[in-house]
Amino acid sequence: MTAAAHTFQEAELLIADAVGEVIEHWGFRKPLGRVWTVLYLAGDALPAATLSERLSMSTGAVSMTLTELQEWAVVRRVWRPGERREFFLAETDLWKMISKVVSERERFWVRSVRERMEQACVLLRTLPTEEGKGALARARVLLSFAQLAENVIERFLTSRRADFTGFGVLEKTARTAATERR
Amino acid sequence: MTAAAHTFQEAELLIADAVGEVIEHWGFRKPLGRVWTVLYLAGDALPAATLSERLSMSTGAVSMTLTELQEWAVVRRVWRPGERREFFLAETDLWKMISKVVSERERFWVRSVRERMEQACVLLRTLPTEEGKGALARARVLLSFAQLAENVIERFLTSRRADFTGFGVLEKTARTAATERR
DNA sequence: TAGTTCTTTCAAAGAGTTCTGAAAGTACAG
DNA sequence: CTGTACTTTCAGAACTCTTTGAAAGAACTA
Incomplete structure (x- = not known):
């Protein structure tokens, strides 16, 4: 991994955890805030595996978290032509x-x-x-x-x-x- | 117990539980809200045993809850001449x-x-x-x-x-x- | 001082919540 | 239809938070 990529992920985790805390304070589970944040900062749709990797979460946890985020219409699923796996995009408003x-x-x-x-x-x-x-x-x-x-x-x-x-x-x-x- | 006393305690419990929920939503333990409410509605200092009785809490739980409430300066301890036990009074502001x-x-x-x-x-x-x-x-x-x-x-x-x-x-x-x- | 009454403490039980990961499910390509 | 790649589910494990109740402590009385 390059130095830049490392810095990026350090900042990402810093914000994800802060948002996780905020969201937890508001009565949701911390992972909801963390996952949303990674998608939001990416500014683009990401596959579930990336989330699992960057946030050290099990596939199950990521899946459940994404389901909940979609129920709140805060994340949505997008299809990428040619890609078999699904991508997820954060609501920004x-x-x-x-x-x-x-x-x-x-x-x-x-x-x-x-x-x-x-x-x-x-x-x-x-x-x-x-x-x-x-x-x-x-x-x-x-x-x-x-x-x-x-x-x-x-x-x-x-x-x-x-x-x-x-x-x-x-x-x-x-x-x-x-x-x-x- | 008289009918009036029964009605009073029914209303008391209704409010205590509502306040308990509010306070829990705000990141405290529910019993803090419940105990404070009983003291507040009483408008007068009450002994710990009364709280334990009316809210069905163990003596230990009541004691710990009162300690926490006092740390937040939301309840204070009152001494009654001639009484051996201690009384507790709710902050009203x-x-x-x-x-x-x-x-x-x-x-x-x-x-x-x-x-x-x-x-x-x-x-x-x-x-x-x-x-x-x-x-x-x-x-x-x-x-x-x-x-x-x-x-x-x-x-x-x-x-x-x-x-x-x-x-x-x-x-x-x-x-x-x-x-x-x- | 000893006895009585009330309060506090805290180890352990209990309750509730969240996470893991293997298995089942789904969808698509060949 | 079969194999591959990915996603979802959910029982059990792990963890966290809360309450209980018995014992220790404190404060007062006689």
Whole structure:
């Protein structure tokens, strides 16, 4: 292997593992982030064997991971004329990917939390005791937090990027990237 | 047990489990959320035995959970004159709690992700190949996302509540009860 | 001091999750 | 149809995380 190829794979692994952590923090398995990252950085479709090699994963693990990534529409399968094996290509629109997960997973989850809190408030309202009244007041605070979260998600999904405009690193940096100085 | 007490505990468990899930989603153990919730809803200090009873947890689990909650300054220990056992009281300022976690945990974590991405970009800059240049461009996109996240966190911590003003369920309902401003 | 009551600790059990790799499945070429 | 190349599946292994409960510890009382 050339020195350049070695450097490339070092950087690749560094980013793959970082993304793996992020994605794990978000409730997915680490390998999903790692595999997606390798495909994303490649900028081109790659066969499963390459992924297995570069990330030291078994064929089984790669296969399962690619299946899951395709279910989330974050990777897609492509055919190469003349090639027998299949290639995999990463989705590149990050906002689209994030929206999809928020919309298909977070949304229902937060709603269920909010609903259970409402249900609990209904129960607490029937209580005449001092303890019951106090608990109701506090339960309502928690409920309002759940509602806040639901609102934020709803707005995010309609506005496509919530109110992150103004935090705007993206607008500037994504193009020029004057960031890594060392 | 009276009917009212039964209703109370049903509601309590409903909320405790919902909060447990939320907190688990946020990377903590479920029992932390459950125990905190019981204390919070009680609005008063409670002995460990009560928690163990109401949440069906072993004494050991309750003790460990309370220790962790105290480390996060989300519960504190209270001494009652004439009582031999100790009582535990929930912190009620939700924003304060959230800020603390973001500040002491998320902040460093996101920074480490961003740093690794910068490091990877530095490596990729040295590559003359087409593959290397393309990967660098894409790595910079990921880096800018990490920077965005870091910015959001930073702003959240300085503004105490990010730009959630305008999503404002909280202004109506919660402010009076939960959040006394600083 | 000894006795009582409550709390903490931690080794081991238990539960849950993820990965491996061999075998089965699929698809294509000759 | 048969052989080859590749992919998927899934039972079991390996691993991680959590909880239990008994014993040690601590704090107070008499």
